[in-house]
Amino acid sequence: MLRKTFQNEIQQVKDEIVALSGMVEKATLDSVEALKKRDIEAARQIVETDKRINEKRFALEEQVMILIATQQPMAHDLRLLASLLEIISELERMGDYAKGIGIINIRMGDQPLLKPLIDLPRMAAKGTDMLHRAVQAFIHEDAETARLIPTEDDEVDALYDQIYRELITYIMADPKNIERANWLLWAAHNLERLGDRVTNICERTIFIVEGRLKEIDA
């Protein structure tokens, strides 16, 4: 009976992780969309959303700590709960990246974009799609999928390189572009980091299933 309660509580935390990931995915896509449209009100809302992400993170962490204290988990259960703590904090950091893009948008004030955004929304779409699938693989403890997802990070990195080179061209053409190019470079950098954190989630999934902590060389 106790064990059944424990399993139910773990399932509850897993459901909450999916919800938290959903918030992060939406915040990321919204932050880039708001930047694209230079919608400062939408950017402010993303900064607000981050507060809710942080609150959820602490609530979930507490829930996991209580499970560790009361259930004293071992083996698979221990690896799962330790990984949950790790993944909760990965998601929270990804939320910060979305907030960061929102803040860039706000700080840009009434300056127009240096160029129309094309690759940045692609990076956001690819990164959040990877995140979504990585969290699903985690929930279903699917090590095979978890091993494959990080290989897709090359695509995110390639987009980042492309954006970087393009923005450097703008800067070289006219140094007055430096500030506006920098805004976009920071936004792209945030999305690039999001991809790296997806890999961390995948590493945890493999750890839960196979019991080995190993860095994935994506």
Add this chain to the structure above:
Amino acid sequence: MDKIIIESLSLQYSDGTESLRDISLGIREKAVTVLFGPAGGGKSSLLRCLNRLNDLTEVQTVSGRILLDGENILDPKTDTITLRRKVGMVFARPVVLPFSIRGNLVYGLEVMGEKRRSRLDEAVERSLRQAALWDEVKDRLDDPAVALSGGQQQRLCLARSLALEPEVILLDEPTSGLDPISTGKVEASLLELKKQYTIILVPHSVQQAARTADFAAFFLQGELIEYGDGKELFTNPQDQRTEEYITGRFG
């Protein structure tokens, strides 16, 4: 280095129940080896084989070998008195003798002919310190041992076996009746004792097993299912049955 090597040990009780089936296991010197698993798995039977306490029970057949420092202790020629001095045991419920605290500790030595007061005093203090009881009883060594609390009595029993300077200490659920503070004291003294002694512990819970084990052996229905490094076994067991037991899915 292995202090004890168990080779193909099988044991059957007179009522026909098989308690141990073909167990082979090396017990590392100066480390805590934990034997754990559900009740009736054979761990206490194995523990009792290690100082031949099973001689006193209804055992029908024992086969295989138990080598202590290379000597087969199952050999009928083994002197069990000498063996039990080398291999001390502490049971789940403290059994204090109806003497003073000091009387409990010197009893074994006196039976063995030690009469020198200085040697006896030295053994009393050393063993009480090793069992983390000295500070609590040093001023009342002549009080009756039964006046001690349960946790203190259990540590007195541990001290009593240490007074004889054994090489191996067997502990059969030594903290099952103790509160968490007394349990913590006993576990802390095990950490110190393993520097000098080979310790084999049947823990009262999986959590205690995980806390104390340098090496752990999981027993199920008379079989040794898995044996290995304690930290590894409790975080990443290799056998599905071990996994299910330590995560509380059966047992």
